[in-house]
Amino acid sequence: MSHNILSASKTFSPQTPLADDVLCFTTSTIGGVSEGCYESLNVGLHVQDDSQSVRQNRQRLNDYLVEQSVKGGKRPADIPWLNQQHSNRVVTVNDLNSSPAMIADGCTANDRLQPLAVMTADCLPIVMASTQTNTITVVHAGWRGLLSNIIYNGVACFSPKESINAWIGPSISAQHFEIGQEVLANFKDYSHSIKEAENNKYFVDLRAIAVQQLTDLNVNNVEVSPVCSYATLSCFSHRRSQHLGNNQTGRMATVIIRL
Structure with missing residues (x-):
């Protein structure tokens, strides 16, 4: 993506960096080429948007990461996009390279200049970074993922007793x-919420x-974005879209990379 386009578009980032040389952010609806209910920076190929437009949006995002990495003189890898299905599976980049169609809702990496991303439109994008090693992890957590231990599986990608910082990006409040009532029983362990x-x-x-x-998994430094995807028009929101009578909407990307 050209510097002017992405710099002018609205992105969301944690107030405090997760770790040295770690960049993470969530894209907004702004800065892409998609049209209609996908306007404009939709990165989801699975939501019936024009595939060429989505690929162009994804390329703009990859180009932006290149710009962020030029100071090191090296080009980052492309983002490995996940086949998200509200599962609790967290995989490595090598897993995805060997089986691109595998279902997964989280990804982990230990290499610098390897970006990771998840797509959301109300669900929680959660990024985690070690302060001691190069390990980074990202997970997509809707209510099903939360209740089926996707966060546990994400934290398990780090070594025991490793210091981890986390950011929960824009999501539904x-x-x-x-x-x-039919869903309430699933939350019996979280009555306070x-x-x-x-x-x-x-x-x-x-x-x-x-x-x-x-916190129960000893990730004590957790920052939560105050941005509600439903209430913020520069965010894609599946639930808001449905309430407005639209069956589809775009997807934002939450990206993490260690430069």
């Missing part, structure tokens, strides 16, 4: 994530659940 709403509905604080899980 509790006041906009409403569930019915549930508030009763109207008409036998309940609000769930997915961010609080993620923070609790990370």
Whole structure:
């Protein structure tokens, strides 16, 4: 992506860097070429957008990472895109290279200049970085992933007792994530993150659940983005799109790379 386009577009980043030489951010809707309900920086090939537009958007993102890496004189690898299915599987880049179609909702790497990314449009993008080694990990955590231990599997990519910092990127806030009685029982272990709403509905604080899980796994330095994907128009939001009568919307990318 040209410097002017991505620099002018709105991205979201943690206030405090996760570790030395670690860059991470979440893209917004701005700065791409997609049209209609995908306008404009949609990076999801699976949402029925024009595939050529998506590939162009992804290339712009890769080009931006090249620009961020020029100071080191080396070119970063391309982003390995995941086949996300709300699973709890976290894989290595080598796994993806050998089987690109494998289902996974998280990825880990130990090499500098190897970017990782997940796609979201309300779910939680969670990036983790070691302060002692080169290990970085990213996971896509919707409510199913949270309840099936995707965070545990992400933390397991690091060595025991390793110091890990984490950032939870833009995601849906509790006041906009409403569930019915049929889903409520799944959250029996997280009653403190549930508030009763109207008409036998309940609000769930997915961010609080993620923070609790990370803390229980000794990831004590966790920053949570205050940006709600539903309430922020420069974010893609699947739930907001549905409420507006659209069956589809684009996907943002949350990227982490150790330069």
